[in-house]
Every structure is written in structure tokens, then in C-alpha cells.
Amino acid sequence: MTTDIAEKIHAGQRLSVxxxxxxxRHPNLAELGLLADHVRRRKHPERIVTYVVxxxxxxxxxxxxxxxxxxxxxxxxxxxxxxLPQEKIFEKIQELVDVGGARPKxxxxxxxxxxxxxxxxxxxxxxxxxxxxxxxxxQLHSLSATEIVYIAHLxxxxxEDCIRRLRDAGLDSIPGAGAEILSDEVxxxxxFRKDTVSEWLDVHxxxxxxxxxxxxxxxxxxxxxxxxxxEHLKHIRDLQDETGGFTAFIAWNFQPTDTELAQEWNxxxxxxxxxxxxxxxARLFLDNIDNLQASWVTQGPRIAQxxxxxxxxxxxxxxxxxxxxxxxxxRHCMPLSEMQRLIRxxxxxxxxxNTRYELLN
Ligand code: SF4
Numbered sequence: 001m002t003t004d005i006a007e008k009i010h011a012g013q014r015l016s017v018x019x020x021x022x023x024x025r026h027p028n029l030a031e032l033g034l035l036a037d038h039v040r041r042r043k044h045p046e047r048i049v050t051y052v053v054x055x056x057x058x059x060x061x062x063x064x065x066x067x068x069x070x071x072x073x074x075x076x077x078x079x080x081x082x083x084l085p086q087e088k089i090f091e092k093i094q095e096l097v098d099v100g101g102a103r104p105k106x107x108x109x110x111x112x113x114x115x116x117x118x119x120x121x122x123x124x125x126x127x128x129x130x131x132x133x134x135x136x137x138x139q140l141h142s143l144s145a146t147e148i149v150y151i152a153h154l155x156x157x158x159x160e161d162c163i164r165r166l167r168d169a170g171l172d173s174i175p176g177a178g179a180e181i182l183s184d185e186v187x188x189x190x191x192f193r194k195d196t197v198s199e200w201l202d203v204h205x206x207x208x209x210x211x212x213x214x215x216x217x218x219x220x221x222x223x224x225x226x227x228x229x230x231e232h233l234k235h236i237r238d239l240q241d242e243t244g245g246f247t248a249f250i251a252w253n254f255q256p257t258d259t260e261l262a263q264e265w266n267x268x269x270x271x272x273x274x275x276x277x278x279x280x281x282a283r284l285f286l287d288n289i290d291n292l293q294a295s296w297v298t299q300g301p302r303i304a305q306x307x308x309x310x311x312x313x314x315x316x317x318x319x320x321x322x323x324x325x326x327x328x329x330x331r332h333c334m335p336l337s338e339m340q341r342l343i344r345x346x347x348x349x350x351x352x353x354n355t356r357y358e359l360l361n
Pocket of ligand 1: 066114361
């Protein structure tokens with residue numbers, strides 16, 4: 001059934017959206033895996049799997065957007081709402097540097113939070129600038145498109161001016177969070193107050209134009225159709241054709257526990273098969289993106305390990321702390337030694353990288 005698609009892949013030709021849809025419906029998962037593994041080996045012939053030493057810091061959980069899929073936020077005024085004091089954030093960064101070492105820009109700080117109406121651009125400039133001054137080892141891979149659109153709005157700045165000022169304050173690159181599914185129809189259902197598809201794409205294309213890199217993500221396994229998954233992948237591929245600014249693509253599935261969406265929608269949680277199929281199709285369709293990251297926080301170490309044979313070439317961050325997914329009931333932790341063991345077990349050498357995917361050892 002997929003002979004023509006397999007021929008295209010072996011000839012290095014680009015797949016169409018229709019091809020992607022057929023792959024999503026193809027009954028033989030192992031065959032998909034072989035094709036995705038072929039592309040992964042073509043892009044990365046060395047037998048290595050990379051990872052980055054990093055941690056998440058969720059500086060505030062206050063958010064007025066109330067996405068239905070999110071169990072992390074607390075609305076403004078709620079007793080459990082917090083903004084971490086700068087000393088606390090510094091303590092967490094110091095713990096990261098203690099583990100990752102002092103080499104410049106070698107440790108990844110993924111700092112993200114809710115859309116807190118009290119935090120304007122000056123808060124972020126001060127925080128990013130202080131981190132930049134005190135911790136040269138840190139690569140500030142922080143703030144989602146959703147946060148940046150809101151900071152610009154609150155501070156009455158154009159998106160470009162806002163991103164330029166964040167960059168000048170110390171922001172190095174932007175994580176792909178907040179993409180969810182890049183279909184306004186889906187966003188209307190799962191988080192109608194958050195940024196639109198064009199706003200998300202605008203943040204990333206503006207950042208790329210300003211010389212910054214970013215990653216792309218997809219949160220699947222809820223109300224979306226496979227057509228909408230393909231619409232999402234097409235948006236990413238088209239933007240990458242224009243700018244070349246995405247370093248990597250990461251897919252994870254919706255974590256339903258304690259979310260409003262789970263009560264309303266009541267659909268089944270995505271399975272390991274669905275995850276492997278999704279990363280394999282992404283590997284085959286996103287021919288212009290070099291790296292696919294495993295999602296061990298949501299999928300657990302075993303499926304993450306298997307995904308290394310379905311197109312994935314990177315194990316992601318050591319993630320010393322994670323609060324967003326764990327708020328929705330998913331708690332996977334992994335010491336670095338275990339990550340390295342899982343990688344060696346599939347016959348590859350674990351190699352540390354930085355956020356720009358430059359190898360460090
Ligand atoms: S996903 Fe982000 S924007 Fe949406 S409610 Fe949660 S913290 Fe707020």
C-alpha cells in the first residue's frame with residue numbers, strides 16, 4: 001500500500017499531506033518504523049543519540065487563559081498562585097550548574113509560566129538580564145510564543161520590538177511550547193483565549209528573522225483529527241522552508257488527569273502505538289528539520305527508548321524539574337545514568353549537546 005511512498009522516501013523526495021494521511025492510516029507500524037529509521041540514519045549516520053543537561057523552572061503558575069487541557073495554572077487571585085522570588089530561581093539555576101558544569105551556554109534553562117497580568121516586560125528584562133550576568137553557563141531557552149504574545153500586548157509593544165528586547169536582555173532561544181495543534185478550529189475547543197495559529201507562527205518567524213533559533217512541538221491525542229495533525233505538520237514545514245530556524249520537533253500526547261478537557265471530551269488517552277506512529281510520520285514528513293526529540297516525560301522511558309527506532313535521534317533534556325505535565329498526573333523521572341543506559345541499550349553512544357545541538361563531548 002505504501003510502495004509509492006517508500007519509493008519517494010528512498011529517493012529523498014518530499015511527501016505530500018495526502019502521503020502523510022495515508023501513513024497515519026497505514027496498518028503496519030513496523031513498516032513505518034523502518035522507513036522513519038531509514039530517514040533518521042540518512043540524516044544522522046553516526047550511531048549517537050544526543051541529550052542536553054537542563055531543567056524546567058516554572059516562574060509563575062498564575063494564568064488567566066484557563067486552557068481546558070491544562071492542570072498547571074491557577075487563576076489570578078487564587079490562594080495557590082505563585083511567582084517565584086528571584087533568589088529561588090537562582091537557587092534552582094545553581095543546582096543545574098552544579099550538575100552541568102560551568103562551560104558557557106552548556107546547560108539549558110527552560111523557564112516558562114502562565115500569563116500573569118502583573119508581569120510586564122520590565123520584569124522579564126530584569127530576570128533574564130540577572131540570569132545572563134550571574135550564570136554564563138546557562139542557555140536561556142525560555143518563554144513560549146503564548147507568553148511572548150501576551151508580554152508584547154501588556155507592554156504595548158510590537159511583537160518584533162518585544163522579542164528584540166527579550167533577546168537583548170538575554171533570551172537565547174524559544175521553546176516550541178504552546179503550539180498544541182496548529183489549527184484554529186482545535187484551539188477554539190481546547191483553549192480559545194490563547195494565541196491563534198498565525199500568532200504562534202509569527203513569534204517563531206520573527207525570532208528566526210532576528211537571528212534566534214526555536215523548537216517546534218505538537219500536543220496531540222485529544223479532540224484533533226489526523227487531518228489536523230497533518231495541518232499542524234504542514235505549518236511547521238512551511239515555516240521551516242522560509243526561515244530554517246527550527247532546531248527540532250517534539251511531539252507529546254495530552255495528559256488528561258485533572259483537566260477540564262478530560263471531563264468534557266472523555267476520549268481515550270493516546271497509546272504507545274499512537275505515539276510511535278506520530279513520531280514516525282513526523283520524521284518522514286518534516287524533511288527540513290534535523291532533530292526529533294523523544295518525549296520520555298509523557299511516554300515513559302521504555303516508549304522513549306523504542307522511539308529511537310521510529311525516527312527520534314535525541315533524548316531531550318535531563319529535566320531536573322517538571323511541573324506542567326506532572327500537574328496532569330504524569331510523573332516520570334530519570335537520572336542521567338539511566339538515560340545513558342537506555343541509549344546504549346539500542347546500540348548508540350549517548351553524547352551531550354547544547355541547545356543549538358552542537359556536541360559537547
Ligand atoms: S497552557 Fe499555558 S496559557 Fe494555557 S492555561 Fe496553562 S499556563 Fe495558561
